[in-house]
Every structure is written in C-alpha cells, then in structure tokens.
Amino acid sequence: MRRLLLLVFLTAAMLLGTIGLGWWTVPLLGAAWGASGPINRRLATSAALAGALAWGLLLAGSAFGGPVGQLAGTLGGIFRLPGFIVILLTLLFPALLAGSAAALAAALREIVSRARGSASGSILP
Amino acid sequence: MRRADVVRGIVSATLLAALLHVGARRTGPLPPLGAFLDPHRGVWSIATRAEPSGRETAELPGLSGSAEVVFDDRGVPHIFASSSEDAARALGYVVARDRLFQMELRWRSAAGRLSELVGDDALDYDRQVRALGLAWSAQRDYAALDPRSPVARAIVAYAEGVNAWIDGLSPPDVALEYALLGARPSRWEPVYSLYVIKLMGWDLSYWGTPDLHRLRLQSKVGAEAARALLPAKAPIQQPVQPNGRTEPRFDFTPLPPPGEPDTAAERWVRELELALGPLVDESLSQSAPLASNNWAVAPGRTAAGYALLAGDPHLELTLPAIWYEAHLAVPGELDVYGVTVPSLPAVLIGFNRDVAWSFTNTGADVIDYYVEELDAPDRPRRYFVDGVWRPLEQRLEEYYGRGGATLATDTLLFTHRGPLTAYRAGSDSAGGSVDVARALSMRWTLLDGGLGELEAFWNAARAASVEEWLDGMLPFAAPAQNGVVADRNGTIAIRSIGHYPLRLDGDGLQIRDGRRSTSDWSGFWPVERYPFAVDPEQGYLASANQQPIDPQVDPTYLGADWPSPWRAMRINALLAADSAVTPEAMRRYQTDPGNARADLFLPFFLAALDRQAETGEMDASALEAARLLGGWDRRYTKENERAVLFEYAMSEIVERTWDELLEERGEGRLPRRVFTPGSTVLASLLHQPENVWWDDRRTQWIVEDRDAILAASLAAALDRARAEHGGPDEGGWRWERIRHANIYHLLGLRPFSALQLPVQGGPGNLNPSSGSGRHGASWRMVVELGPEIRAWSIYPGGQSGHPLSPRYRDRIDKWMAGEVDPILFPRTVSEVDSARVASVLELTPER
Numbered sequence: 023m024r025r026l027l028l029l030v031f032l033t034a035a036m037l038l039g040t041i042g043l044g045w046w047t048v049p050l051l052g053a054a055w056g057a058s059g060p061i062n063r064r065l066a067t068s069a070a071l072a073g074a075l076a077w078g079l080l081l082a083g084s085a086f087g088g089p090v091g092q093l094a095g096t097l098g099g100i101f102r103l104p105g106f107i108v109i110l111l112t113l114l115f116p117a118l119l120a121g122s123a124a125a126l127a128a129a130l131r132e133i134v135s136r137a138r139g140s141a142s143g144s145i146l147p
Numbered sequence: 148m149r150r151a152d153v154v155r156g157i158v159s160a161t162l163l164a165a166l167l168h169v170g171a172r173r174t175g176p177l178p179p180l181g182a183f184l185d186p187h188r189g190v191w192s193i194a195t196r197a198e199p200s201g202r203e204t205a206e207l208p209g210l211s212g213s214a215e216v217v218f219d220d221r222g223v224p225h226i227f228a229s230s231s232e233d234a235a236r237a238l239g240y241v242v243a244r245d246r247l248f249q250m251e252l253r254w255r256s257a258a259g260r261l262s263e264l265v266g267d268d269a270l271d272y273d274r275q276v277r278a279l280g281l282a283w284s285a286q287r288d289y290a291a292l293d294p295r296s297p298v299a300r301a302i303v304a305y306a307e308g309v310n311a312w313i314d315g316l317s318p319p320d321v322a323l324e325y326a327l328l329g330a331r332p333s334r335w336e337p338v339y340s341l342y343v344i345k346l347m348g349w350d351l352s353y354w355g356t357p358d359l360h361r362l363r364l365q366s367k368v369g370a371e372a373a374r375a376l377l378p379a380k381a382p383i384q385q386p387v388q389p390n391g392r393t394e395p396r397f398d399f400t401p402l403p404p405p406g407e408p409d410t411a412a413e414r415w416v417r418e419l420e421l422a423l424g425p426l427v428d429e430s431l432s433q434s435a436p437l438a439s440n441n442w443a444v445a446p447g448r449t450a451a452g453y454a455l456l457a458g459d460p461h462l463e464l465t466l467p468a469i470w471y472e473a474h475l476a477v478p479g480e481l482d483v484y485g486v487t488v489p490s491l492p493a494v495l496i497g498f499n500r501d502v503a504w505s506f507t508n509t510g511a512d513v514i515d516y517y518v519e520e521l522d523a524p525d526r527p528r529r530y531f532v533d534g535v536w537r538p539l540e541q542r543l544e545e546y547y548g549r550g551g552a553t554l555a556t557d558t559l560l561f562t563h564r565g566p567l568t569a570y571r572a573g574s575d576s577a578g579g580s581v582d583v584a585r586a587l588s589m590r591w592t593l594l595d596g597g598l599g600e601l602e603a604f605w606n607a608a609r610a611a612s613v614e615e616w617l618d619g620m621l622p623f624a625a626p627a628q629n630g631v632v633a634d635r636n637g638t639i640a641i642r643s644i645g646h647y648p649l650r651l652d653g654d655g656l657q658i659r660d661g662r663r664s665t666s667d668w669s670g671f672w673p674v675e676r677y678p679f680a681v682d683p684e685q686g687y688l689a690s691a692n693q694q695p696i697d698p699q700v701d702p703t704y705l706g707a708d709w710p711s712p713w714r715a716m717r718i719n720a721l722l723a724a725d726s727a728v729t730p731e732a733m734r735r736y737q738t739d740p741g742n743a744r745a746d747l748f749l750p751f752f753l754a755a756l757d758r759q760a761e762t763g764e765m766d767a768s769a770l771e772a773a774r775l776l777g778g779w780d781r782r783y784t785k786e787n788e789r790a791v792l793f794e795y796a797m798s799e800i801v802e803r804t805w806d807e808l809l810e811e812r813g814e815g816r817l818p819r820r821v822f823t824p825g826s827t828v829l830a831s832l833l834h835q836p837e838n839v840w841w842d843d844r845r846t847q848w849i850v851e852d853r854d855a856i857l858a859a860s861l862a863a864a865l866d867r868a869r870a871e872h873g874g875p876d877e878g879g880w881r882w883e884r885i886r887h888a889n890i891y892h893l894l895g896l897r898p899f900s901a902l903q904l905p906v907q908g909g910p911g912n913l914n915p916s917s918g919s920g921r922h923g924a925s926w927r928m929v930v931e932l933g934p935e936i937r938a939w940s941i942y943p944g945g946q947s948g949h950p951l952s953p954r955y956r957d958r959i960d961k962w963m964a965g966e967v968d969p970i971l972f973p974r975t976v977s978e979v980d981s982a983r984v985a986s987v988l989e990l991t992p993e994r
Binding site: 040041044045046049066077080081083084085087088089090092093095096097099100101111112115118119122123125126129130132133136 | 149152153155156158159160162163166167170171177180181182184185186187188189190191192193194195196197319327896897898899950951
C-alpha cells in the first residue's frame, strides 16, 4: 500500500512539475526518487511508470479537450510513422528519462555508500 | 564496490545523457523532444486549441475605442472600429491569430533571415535574397517614412495588433509549425509589412528571369533569333487596352533562322545564374504560371443593368493560402471588403460600397542590369561613371542560425542603381571563377523606394468612383498591375498601373553599359501614356497578362515575351457573345473549359494529316490520333478523354521543333532546353511550313517540315498516351486523372497539403493548370455593383492557418468545383445576419 501511495505521489509530482516548470522536472524527480527511495530493483521501474503515467494523464487531459488522435495521425504522417507510435513515444520518453535518472541516482548512491563502508573497514556485504 | 553497480551506473548515465540530449537539442529533422512531446505545453497542447465560439473579449493596447469583430460562418472577420488605425490594429490581431506562422515565414523569406527559424539549410537562400536588396530597400523605405502619415500609422498599429496577440499567446495557440521547428514566434516589427510587399514584387517580376532567358537564348542562337523567340510585339494581339477590334489580330512574322552562339552573352548567363541562384524555380519561370484574369462588364451588357466585375489572380497555391479575407468598417471613413495578404494592413483586391477592383500582372520589363567597372577586383570601393569614380555603398550582412550563432557575414555593395550582384557572386565559393572586375548591378523599380503601393491600397479602399480609384492608384510603382475597376454609376475602366522606365537609348533588351550615365533611366512614363481604357464602346474590358497595348497604337518598348493571349482571347470571345451577362455567367467563365490555344493548333494538326494522307506517307498512329482528335470538343472538362492526347501532341511538337535550343549538360545528364519559347511563337511558325526551325536536327539525313513534325508529334502522342494511360476509351484518359492541382503546405509537409485535386482546365484555359499543379486561381471574386453591392468569392484553403482547424481547408471542395460563396457585407454589427455569426470578439483598450 505504501509503495502504491509513493508511486501516486511521484506521479503527481511529475505531472505538476511538467505543468509548472517543464519536461526536465521528470528526470530531476526521477533522480531524486532514485537517490532517496528505498533501494531495490523496482526503483527505476516505478520511476519510469510514474513518468509514463504523469504524461499519460496529461495526454488524456488533452484528448478530452481536442482531437489528439487526429494530431497523432498527422504527426505520424510527418515523421512517416503510424500515429499510435507517436503516442507511445510520448509515454516512453518520460518513462526512460525518469527510469534512467532513478537508476543512475540509485547506482551512485550504492557506489558512494559502499565506498564509505569499505573506508570505515566494514566487513558487512 | 560491485561491478554490477558500476555497469548499471554507466548504462543509466549513458541512456540519460542521450535522452537529455534529444530532449534539449535538435537531432536531425527532429525538434528537441522534451519541449516537443511535453503534453502540457508541447505539440499535444495544440490539440486543445479551441475554435473561437460565442462571445469573447480581449484587451488590445493602443485602441482608441472598443472594436467589435464578428466572424461569420466562413471565418471572415467583419471588423467594426472607430478609426482606421484601430481597424488596422484589430486586423493585425485577428490575422496573427489565424496566420502567425505564415506571416513569420513570409517576412523572413523576404528579409533573408530564414536560417534563424529553420537552421543553416536556408543560409544560401538567405545570402542570395539579401544580395537582391529586398530588405535593404524595405529598411530604407521605412526609415524615410513620415511617421504621421496615415500609412505609417496603419503599419505601426497593425504591428501593435500582431504583437498583442503574440504577447497573449498560450501554448495551444502556438502554431504547430513552431513546435515542429522547435521555435517560438518572434515579435512583429512594422518594417516586416514592407518586406512582404517586396517579396510579392519579386514573385510578380518572374523572379528576375526574363533577362536571363533572353541571354540564354542569345548564347545559343544569337541575338536576332533570341529577339524573335522572345518578341517585344506579341504575335497575336488582343491587348488590355482595346484596339478597336473585337477579334484578335494575328501578326505572324517570319522567324529568322538560328544564328551563331553569342559567347559574350554566355558570360552574363553564368553571372545571372549565380546571382539569382536558388531564388528561381526554373520549372515555374519557364512555364509562366502566374496567369491571372480580370474583367468588367458595363451595365449595357448585363442582365440586371448593373456593372459587373470579376477577378481571379493566379499565384502559387499554398496552405494556408496567400490571401486572408476580411471586412474593415469605420463609420464615415472606411467600409472595404476583400483579401489582404497576412502581414499587410490593407485590402489588396476587393470592393467597398461604391467601387470594386482586381488586378492582373502586367509583366512589364522593369529590371535592367548594368555592367560596372570597379576600381579593384578583390576589394572594390568605387565604380566608374562618366569618367569619375563614385563610392560604392557598403552594407555588412550577418547571418544567424537557430541559436543565434553567427553563420556567415557578407559585405554587400550597391551602386546608385542598386545591388551589385557579381561581387556577391564572386565572393561565393560557387562563384570563385567569376571575374569580379566586370560586375553587374541591378536597377529595379521595386527597389527604387517609396511606399506607393500601400498608399495606393489605402486610397483604393476609400474611393467613391472609378475616377477616384484611378487617381488614388497613382502612387503605385511596382510590380506593375492591370487594375480593372467598376463603380455603382456603371463606369468601368482598366489601367496598367506602375512605373515604366524611360530609356534614352532604346529598350531593356541588353545588358547596359554602367560607365555612362546616359544608360540610366531618364524617368518613368507619364501616367497619360499608361495603357488605359474607360467605358469602351464594346462594353467590357478584360486583362489576362497579355500585351497591354497594341504596338500599332504605341510602339514604345514596355517589355517582351508577353504571356500567350489564349485566356484573353477566350474571355473576350465569351464576353462579346453575351449581351446579358449575369453574376452566375461571370462565375462560370472563371473556370470555362474552352481553349483558344486548342482552337488554333488543332486544325493545323488535322490538316497536316490530311495532306500526308494525300501523299500516301501515312503513319497509322498519326492517323488514329487525328481521328480521335477530330471528334474532340476542345474542352478541358474533368471527364474529357481527348485533352490528354492534344497536350501530349503539343509537348511532342515542342520537343521536336526547339531542338536547336538544347544544351548538353555533361555525361549522364539529359540535354536541356535553355528556354522554351511561348506557344504564340510556335503558332507563328505554323504559318511558315518550310522554316528551318521545323527541322529536327537530331534526325540525320532527314529534313523535316511543319507537316512532318505535326504528324510525328501526333503519332508519338498517341503512343505515349497508350503507354501511360491505356486505350483511349478505357477510362485512363479522363482529364481529371491526368492533371491536378497540388496545394502544398508552406513547409512542404504532405499531411498538411491538399494534393492530386482534380480541376477543370488546362494550359491556356481561363482556369489554367500548370504542369506541377502548384499554381492556380488563388482567389475568385465576382461583384455586382447595383444599389446594394452583391459579391461572391472563394479561395483554395481556409481562413485558419492551424492545420487541425476545420477552417484550414474548408473551401477547397467548392474551389475545385468552381463554386463561389455569397459574401456578407453588413454596414453595422446589427446588420449581420445572426444565423451566419460564428463568433464575436470584442476588443477593448488596455485598462
């Protein structure tokens, strides 16, 4: 339950960050998530999910207000792709941004923490 | 430290860096993906852009009082303001709302600043357009402007309106094209309006190519033949200014044989090709696609007894369209309806409560090139005139890319005549071989200065009679236009308006000697000599880019290589045959499928086959083609199945007749004609059956005459038609499957374009169809000047420049069908038919 709430929180933060400040808040929040969250394998996955959900919700909001499908088809025509690929890219892009930022931050944290551990002579794994 | 952590860190860092890179910077053709895909303020937000509806209000800085804009069901704004300045301000605001990207693209194209928007791919274009002097001239004009003059105030007010829209832009309102380019709209400067006027002038001067065409011909077949192939006196005369004949006059003269190549001309060809470079689309300039029509009928020849006027300027067709339809009303001062070019605070073609007008291009020769002697080939500072060295005006041009980085700098040089093309060309990497000691300067009426055009449009909108309109148009300098006008009193008139150079030493058909001031223009024609007619006995007036004045009436040189008069012949014939013209007939004439060119050429084809049959030299394909064309009605309707055969025959005859004009282009490339003479020259040649031009020199041991070429052309046309479209009655020959209109988006984006549109008309029709289909009737208007003005119009596209808007291309189907919409022309807001109101925008002064 706590994990789900955290995911909702992260999604909301990314959504509001995108609205308030811009797209670059997604990797920033992903990195913060990776640096501060509980270390486990799902860190990057949950950040990626939050990124995709945040932009997906914003996209859904746009779809209520206008012809997103038509626009996707048009953009697909310009880039010579099927329209749904453009929508997938729009979800994939924040997912990869947030996921890679979270994974990098977590890896750095792990490296730093291990370096500290070995410097203090810890023998614990 | 575990190796897995390090690997994971490296992979994540690499992926993140790559994503941040493509998110923040352009990658190939892709815009920065972060801002682009951002669903809140990126490209997706555009989907939430709402079409205006109901009643909206907005503050507009600078307004002296409230202005009300009623958008009708065709998306046309009816602007009711309390002053002309406020009307211009409101117009700037609403045009920017619908067409901001188009406006930015246009002014940047004229100013040579496209690289800042689209990147360094446009650098070559920018350098050449700046060397042409359009921006130089516009900036001089603007600096010399009296800020208190009404035109200056209108330009400034218009800019304020545009900027008010830009300042209030929300993400959904930003045009999609900006998102694709990763750019933001830039603010509008008043001088941009002048840039756009200069750009229109360049287009309507056929991109400066007439001299280039003549020099190319001269370099191939000598001066005498070149002059005959680009005649200053059109072989078929039915001029704009009626010459007292209702039928065209055929002045066919013997065509001199091809002469020796002129090597001196060849040097100038290279020079001009470098100077004009990518600014010229050769395929367009050779086929003269700017084929506009206008005509007026006096009350005595109309069914209702009121004057009628029609106009359809043919220009490049784009989406969004070049025109924007608008109605400006200021009580007691202005009440004008028509089309404006987004960027200009004026209605260019239209009508008010008393007068209607339209234009066609005159095509006069108003560009001359001078060979200048420079003091130093490498870094010239002076040029030589009448034994005296004069200083060259220098201008440093800097070119910037998308991010503001300097891409290049040029020093442009100007004589008192205009820009020095060769020095710039010589400084090009491509022009390294050009001898800069013999530089060309260009004199062009449009670069001379002044704001006569905007002043003229300002006056036209306020004219109360034909006489006032003609007086009001006097400041108009360039590009010269055949202005047809009619008023509610029943007067009709036409005048070829513009500045026509007076040359002391003959015509403008050669490169002029810049070392003598006597080579300079000595002035311009007085207005009394302009081609002109008012209330002619025949009861109608028409222009279709034909030679404006019969050289037997006034032989003074005005230009050469006049567009073929087929359209003029057709409309004159239609008007002469109809003594009770209706607005519906005027509309029908605009897409009339009859064709004077086919009427003239087809009998020659058929007679040639008859003669061949008599001699027994029969080719089965030629005979079959003649049989098929013998039953052709010579109409270019969509369903017609013979027009294609005739067009292929015309194409074949050109290939076979003008073989002397082919030039080799090196290994692996097909020879190319240096220029294709007009079809009236070919018509003239039809009357000279033994002329040496008929001989196809590619066929050794055979000397062809006219009949042989006509028969061979017919046979080849049939073979080609069968090969490309099947048998003649299998459906593949339908004209609608052969020739189309193609309306491309301004950036050439296919999803935003309307392509392969079947239309009625072919070469030489009143609704001509150029080969590429990229030119056509950019606006069709019919006006009846009765007690109350009634008018109808259409243009291919729609009022909105937003590709997702339902108004982006909502008029195309009607335009294709040759239909027109009835126009609303209310005097006041309360007069607007409420059933036809789409939305209302109330503009208020800033609090």
